[in-house]
Amino acid sequence: MLENFDFGVIQSYVDDPLITDINYNGRQCWIDHLRKGRYPLAPFDAHEAMQILVYKIANYVNLPFNATSPVLEAETESLRISLLHPSIAKGGLSLSLRKTPAVCRLHDAETGIKAYAPEWVIVLLQEAVKHRKNILVSGLPGSGKTEFVKYLMESIPAHERVITIEDSLELRYGDIHPTKDHVMLKVQERFGYEQAIKTSLRQRPDWICVSEVRGSEIMYLLQSISTGTSLISTIHAESACAIPARMLMLMPGFDLNNQSLLTMIHDCIDFGIHLEVSHDGQKVVRSIRELVQFKINENYEQEKKTIYQCDDKNKTIRYSSLFPSKKSKVPRTPLDLQ
Numbered sequence: 001m002l003e004n005f006d007f008g009v010i011q012s013y014v015d016d017p018l019i020t021d022i023n024y025n026g027r028q029c030w031i032d033h034l035r036k037g038r039y040p041l042a043p044f045d046a047h048e049a050m051q052i053l054v055y056k057i058a059n060y061v062n063l064p065f066n067a068t069s070p071v072l073e074a075e076t077e078s079l080r081i082s083l084l085h086p087s088i089a090k091g092g093l094s095l096s097l098r099k100t101p102a103v104c105r106l107h108d109a110e111t112g113i114k115a116y117a118p119e120w121v122i123v124l125l126q127e128a129v130k131h132r133k134n135i136l137v138s139g140l141p142g143s144g145k146t147e148f149v150k151y152l153m154e155s156i157p158a159h160e161r162v163i164t165i166e167d168s169l170e171l172r173y174g175d176i177h178p179t180k181d182h183v184m185l186k187v188q189e190r191f192g193y194e195q196a197i198k199t200s201l202r203q204r205p206d207w208i209c210v211s212e213v214r215g216s217e218i219m220y221l222l223q224s225i226s227t228g229t230s231l232i233s234t235i236h237a238e239s240a241c242a243i244p245a246r247m248l249m250l251m252p253g254f255d256l257n258n259q260s261l262l263t264m265i266h267d268c269i270d271f272g273i274h275l276e277v278s279h280d281g282q283k284v285v286r287s288i289r290e291l292v293q294f295k296i297n298e299n300y301e302q303e304k305k306t307i308y309q310c311d312d313k314n315k316t317i318r319y320s321s322l323f324p325s326k327k328s329k330v331p332r333t334p335l336d337l338q
Contacts (some may be wrong), residue, residue: 005060008114009049014079020099021142024050026092032142034111037284054083072163077175078102080168102175105175106144106151110180110283113151116275117288121308125291128271129155132206132230136213138246139275140239144286145234146170146211148275150233153209156180160206165196170211193217197224204228212236218250225268240272240290241304259302266294 008013013022017322021032029041029050058065058072065072070085078101084094106113113122115254128135129152137145137152153173156162158180167187174182183203185196193210197220200208208224209232218236225231237246244265248254251261274290291308 001251005057006159008053008056009046010053014097016101017101020105022097024093024095026086026094033284034105034108034110035283037279038142050095051093054093057083073168075100075168075171080170098170100170100172102172104150104154104176104280105147111286116148116286117291117308117310121288121291124307125152125271125273126155129153129232130157132160133266133270134231135233135271135273136231136243136247136269137234137273137275138240138243139234143275143277145275147208147271149232149234150176153177153207154209161204162207162209163203164209164211165193165198165200166211168211171209173209185212194220197221200224201227201229207232209233213247213250215250216252218247219252222264222268231269237272237274238303240274240292241306243272243292244294244302244304263296263300263302266304267296269294271307 010022012021018034020034022031023030026047029044029046030038031041032038055065057074061072061074063072063074065083065085066184067085067087070088072081072083073294074081078099080098082096088285090278094295105111105248106116114128116122135152137148139145150171150173153162153171154177158177161181161183162173163183165183165185165187165238169184169186171184173180183200185200187193187196189262194217195209197208197217201224202285205224207230208221209231210221210312213221213233213235222231235243235246237243245256246256246263247265247269248256248261272290272292272294272295273288275286276289277284277286279285287310288308289310291320293305293307295303295305
């Protein structure tokens with residue numbers, strides 16, 4: 001579906017590998033570029049062409065798109081498309097196109113993983129994955145959470161069975177690593193996240209990788225962790241330290257004062273990472289703002305330990321006093337990786 005589709009006026013932007021998103025709001029067309037950041041096409045007056053394009057998409061995928069059916073969603077192996085009809089999008093027709101290629105973009109020389117944090121932080125996270133630690137990545141939309149998860153998943157050994165659970169296939173683990181043991185599950189109307197997680201546990205998983213933790217399925221994820229399955233996922237939270245509280249808020253009938261549940265979360269989740277995105281006037285800068293370790297101490301008390309933190313101006317870096325000496329290239333027992 002849409003594999004050989006002609007996107008007309010925006011085809012060149014669809015073909016550009018450095019462009020990740022194309023968004024049209026009825027008045028402007030905005031581009032998300034890995035190096036240039038987010039900018040509008042100016043001048044842009046191809047509104048009639050955009051109107052023709054969206055109905056061409058609807059016809060091509062054989063789905064209704066009108067006031068009665070005002071939302072259309074379609075996807076290919078490398079694109080995710082969302083259309084909103086003017087009957088509900090009062091500013092006019094809305095098109096959102098996101099690219100989901102079967103590559104990890106963080107190997108790019110300019111915008112890759114080296115720009116995210118000092119090398120020791122990246123090595124620590126790679127070792128954490130190899131030691132089957134549970135990791136949640138937070139950040140605003142556009143901060144690069146999915147790409148960062150794809151990068152972390154590269155450190156999973158080929159013999160460890162990975163089950164990815166997504167509503168839109170963006171992690172592309174099996175496409176990127178075809179020789180590794182994997183199952184890619186796609187959530188649908190009759191196959192929700194909760195059922196997908198329960199089904200995964202019968203598939204001998206070493207890892208469950210969910211595109212985003214967003215609702216009541218969080219209890220099933222915590223239960224899967226308690227059976228020995230490891231987890232990598234993303235979550236919307238304002239900081240890495242706030243991840244446990246955010247997880248609690250997603251639970252049915254949540255109570256922020258429920259210390260037993262917070263303790264369970266601190267016991268299940270090992271690391272929280274918060275990503276941020278900024279523009280320095282010339283290019284987009286994505287980075288790790290905060291890396292936090294969660295644990296339960298010998299008195300069964302919750303602990304949050306900041307391993308790495310970068311301030312708003314990306315100038316101040318704080319290293320945890322628990323990190324081993326510079327002579328050691330990888331973290332050892334001080335970070336409980338053994």
